[in-house]
Amino acid sequence: MLLGAAAVGQVRVPPLVVAKVALGHVPGLSGLLSRDWGPAVEAIVWEIRLPRVTQGAAVGAALGLAGAALQGMFRNPMADPYVLGISSGAALGAALAMIVGLQVRFLGLTAVPLLALLGALASICLVYHLARSGGGLPTVSLLLAGVSVGTVLAAVVALLMVLAHEQMERIVFWLMGGLASSRWDQMLAVSPYLALGAALLLLRARDLNLLLLGEESARHLGVEVDRAKAWVLGGASLVTAAAVSVSGSIAFVGLLVPHIARLLVGPDHRDLLPASALAGAALLVLSDLVARVAVAPAELPVGVVTALLGGPFFLYLLRRSRGRAFPG
Amino acid sequence: MAVAGAQVVFRLEGATLGYRSVAALDGMSLEVERGAFLGIIGANGSGKTTLLRALGRALPPSRGRVYLEGRDLWSLSQMAVARRVGAVSQEERVDFAFTVEEVVLMGRFPHRRGWRETPADLELARKAMARVGLSGLEGRLWSELSGGERQKVAIARALAQEPEVLLLDEPTSHLDISHQLDIMDLLRQLNRERRLTVLAALHDLNLASAYCDRLVLLHRGRVRALGPPEEVLAPGTLREVYGADVWVQRHPVHGRPYLIPVPPPPVAASDAPGARVHLVAGGGSAAGLLPALAARGYSLSLGVLNVGDSDWERARVLGAEVVEAPPFSPVDPASARQALDLMLKAQAVVVAPVPFGLGNLPNLEAVEEAVRLRPGLAVAVVEAGGDGGGQARDYTGGRALAALARLRRAGAEVVAEAGLWQWLEAKVGAGSGAASPAASGAGGGPVAHGAAASGGGGGP
Numbered sequence: 064m065l066l067g068a069a070a071v072g073q074v075r076v077p078p079l080v081v082a083k084v085a086l087g088h089v090p091g092l093s094g095l096l097s098r099d100w101g102p103a104v105e106a107i108v109w110e111i112r113l114p115r116v117t118q119g120a121a122v123g124a125a126l127g128l129a130g131a132a133l134q135g136m137f138r139n140p141m142a143d144p145y146v147l148g149i150s151s152g153a154a155l156g157a158a159l160a161m162i163v164g165l166q167v168r169f170l171g172l173t174a175v176p177l178l179a180l181l182g183a184l185a186s187i188c189l190v191y192h193l194a195r196s197g198g199g200l201p202t203v204s205l206l207l208a209g210v211s212v213g214t215v216l217a218a219v220v221a222l223l224m225v226l227a228h229e230q231m232e233r234i235v236f237w238l239m240g241g242l243a244s245s246r247w248d249q250m251l252a253v254s255p256y257l258a259l260g261a262a263l264l265l266l267r268a269r270d271l272n273l274l275l276l277g278e279e280s281a282r283h284l285g286v287e288v289d290r291a292k293a294w295v296l297g298g299a300s301l302v303t304a305a306a307v308s309v310s311g312s313i314a315f316v317g318l319l320v321p322h323i324a325r326l327l328v329g330p331d332h333r334d335l336l337p338a339s340a341l342a343g344a345a346l347l348v349l350s351d352l353v354a355r356v357a358v359a360p361a362e363l364p365v366g367v368v369t370a371l372l373g374g375p376f377f378l379y380l381l382r383r384s385r386g387r388a389f390p391g
Numbered sequence: 392m393a394v395a396g397a398q399v400v401f402r403l404e405g406a407t408l409g410y411r412s413v414a415a416l417d418g419m420s421l422e423v424e425r426g427a428f429l430g431i432i433g434a435n436g437s438g439k440t441t442l443l444r445a446l447g448r449a450l451p452p453s454r455g456r457v458y459l460e461g462r463d464l465w466s467l468s469q470m471a472v473a474r475r476v477g478a479v480s481q482e483e484r485v486d487f488a489f490t491v492e493e494v495v496l497m498g499r500f501p502h503r504r505g506w507r508e509t510p511a512d513l514e515l516a517r518k519a520m521a522r523v524g525l526s527g528l529e530g531r532l533w534s535e536l537s538g539g540e541r542q543k544v545a546i547a548r549a550l551a552q553e554p555e556v557l558l559l560d561e562p563t564s565h566l567d568i569s570h571q572l573d574i575m576d577l578l579r580q581l582n583r584e585r586r587l588t589v590l591a592a593l594h595d596l597n598l599a600s601a602y603c604d605r606l607v608l609l610h611r612g613r614v615r616a617l618g619p620p621e622e623v624l625a626p627g628t629l630r631e632v633y634g635a636d637v638w639v640q641r642h643p644v645h646g647r648p649y650l651i652p653v654p655p656p657p658v659a660a661s662d663a664p665g666a667r668v669h670l671v672a673g674g675g676s677a678a679g680l681l682p683a684l685a686a687r688g689y690s691l692s693l694g695v696l697n698v699g700d701s702d703w704e705r706a707r708v709l710g711a712e713v714v715e716a717p718p719f720s721p722v723d724p725a726s727a728r729q730a731l732d733l734m735l736k737a738q739a740v741v742v743a744p745v746p747f748g749l750g751n752l753p754n755l756e757a758v759e760e761a762v763r764l765r766p767g768l769a770v771a772v773v774e775a776g777g778d779g780g781g782q783a784r785d786y787t788g789g790r791a792l793a794a795l796a797r798l799r800r801a802g803a804e805v806v807a808e809a810g811l812w813q814w815l816e817a818k819v820g821a822g823s824g825a826a827s828p829a830a831s832g833a834g835g836g837p838v839a840h841g842a843a844a845s846g847g848g849g850g851p
Contacts, residue, residue, distance in 0.1 A: 135487075268506075269506075272497060275485060275486045276484070276485055276497065277480070277483075279444075279449060280545075282447070282448070282449050282469060283449070283473060283477065283478035283558075284473050284497060284498065284500045285468075286469065287468075325488070330486075
């Protein structure tokens with residue numbers, strides 16, 4: 064699928080060639096392949112298309128994973144990865160980087176994704192500390208702290224946009240999210256956060272199942288509820304922060320994908336989390352493909368496409384399996 | 392004593408637990424023995440749920456200690472506690488579409504660290520489901536179950552934990568009566584068969600009394616009473632704790648205390664505004680008549696009744712004037728004389744369908760005497776089951792029957808219970824307030840002050 068998506072674009076490249084280009088970059092394999100493609104194709108595929116679809120897959124997987132985990136933890140089908148204010152924190156970081164015109168390179172990231180990542184992590188730390196009370200981590204406080212921190216930060220971003228209106232268009236474009244700025248080094252730089260966050264979440268899949276019985280019951284079944292919630296929160300924050308820092312806040316993936324996955328594999332998080340990651344990756348790569356080619360040479364914001372593709376598909380699944388999605 | 396110590400599952404030592412500033416448990420000390428079936432009772436907010444939360448390691452004590460099998464509960468991990476203590480909380484809710492089997496399998500969590508459940512886990516879960524009567528529902532969605540079935544799923548899940556103790560917070564609330572008994576029967580069987588220690592917070596005192604071996608009555612975060620139901624469910628204690636009057640009976644089947652809440656009558660039956668009626672009853676023969684007469688506002692007196700007789704209790708609860716004799720004693724002449732006085736004060740005498748033996752024959756003779764002293768006194772003999780007013784309830788070798796026959800000749804009427812109200816209305820008025828004209832017409836005798844007393848009618 065990644066290869067197929069990388070093949071499509073303004074310049075058509077056969078999937079086989081895409082595969083060969085990719086394999087050509089695997090150490091030890093390049094000598095075995097006959098190079099029957101030109102440097103232009105090489106550049107398009109390796110420098111533009113492949114990083115873009117890879118990042119699309121990674122971001123989609125991250126958002127699907129985080130959405131599924133947070134919906135489980137909050138026992139709320141309306142939760143998404145941005146419910147804790149992470150996207151607003153990232154947006155503030157990104158907007159500051161753009162307005163100040165910061166030129167740094169740290170941890171493999173340029174200024175905008177770097178500050179976006181820091182902003183995302185800072186905002187979630189703030190939310191976490193605001194929500195903690197007496198050793199516990201009440202879900203309602205967490206939600207309220209997330210929503211209010213998010214709202215305040217979003218207001219600050221709006222204020223910044225008004226004050227620095229020469230950067231407004233760039234900030235707005237970043238806010239809508241997209242994969243146009245995908246690069247290998249950037250991808251590489253955030254992959255540790257993605258991997259660590261995903262591991263934290265997958266290790267807590269069984270705890271998440273039990274949390275769906277309510278905290279009281281989960282506790283009686285042996286779950287250290289507050290610790291489990293902190294882990295899930297940490298994991299979801301890491302993957303979301305990593306995703307948002309490189310591609311802005313792409314809408315709907317984290318909200319819809321878990322529902323789609325739940326309809327396909329059921330509510331058990333041991334199946335649901337991997338399925339959400341896969342479905343998220345698929346949806347985002349596909350949506351980005353449509354965003355690239357639908358109105359070429361211009362591009363649609365990918366968030367618009369995810370909503371247009373994912374929404375109806377979700378409704379179709381919902382109608383087909385009445386009751387299984389929102390019981391009770 | 393070491394053996395006795397090992398038998399204690401839970402021990403609370405001066406445990407204080409609370410939410411913010413309010414102490415829901417206030418320095419509570421309590422021991423629960425292995426194999427107990429302990430009911431936790433108490434008014435709303437008395438600390439029942441908090442006690443269960445304390446025992447399930449869901450809420451740490453701010454002062455004092457909680458021990459599980461001799462070890463501080465908070466020195467154990469949540470997982471270690473979950474291997475010994477299973478719990479069913481008050482509001483069981485399962486989000487998203489899990490099947491019954493999936494939910495029950497979650498009970499294996501504290502025993503497994505692996506990613507997937509093993510066939511052995513599945514076997515245990517299936518057994519737990521079969522044990523609570525959920526076989527055949529394994530694949531059903533939890534959300535499609537009825538309240539009773541959901542409660543069973545929660546119990547099966549707790550059983551899959553293979554616990555030694557089961558904590559349940561109001562397991563029968565929201566259930567209809569057959570499901571209540573179903574769940575309680577199940578708990579009792581588990582308690583007996585597996586020696587599973589069961590602690591259940593129960594709202595329904597009669598269920599608690601019927602099923603629990605021991606009860607602990609909580610009041611304001613402390614233990615107010617602890618012991619077998621017969622000791623704990625004393626009217627005085629219950630009035631203090633619940634602020635309500637109850638009438639403690641013995642249940643006809645299991646003999647445990649059975650409570651009937653008694654709303655205080657708006658006015659004592661002896662002071663009711665209606666015409667004064669004397670009732671000859673006993674042995675529960677006035678079970679329906681007495682409350683119905685009181686409800687209609689007649690001013691009531693009874694006697695002679697043996698202390699402890701169910702009609703005696705009923706009359707006292709309703710506040711009627713009663714002439715009493717010691718339990719199981721024959722009516723002595725002095726009591727009979729008092730009863731006669733009450734009959735003469737009344738505007739009507741009603742003889743309930745009470746069986747007459749030599750012990751209570753004097754009651755009937757007192758009615759005869761009253762009619763002799765006050766000719767025209769309205770007397771009704773209530774017949775039961777069309778016995779014509781007596782044949783079937785004569786245990787005196789015909790003396791009671793003869794007395795009833797004499798009464799009829801002197802003007803007493805035999806009426807069915809359903810016809811009594813019409814008869815009373817015609818003779819003495821329609822109870823509350825509307826007494827006088829008919830009463831004076833029917834009475835006509837020397838004792839006119841009864842009618843005068845009721846003439847004021849209308850308000851207490």
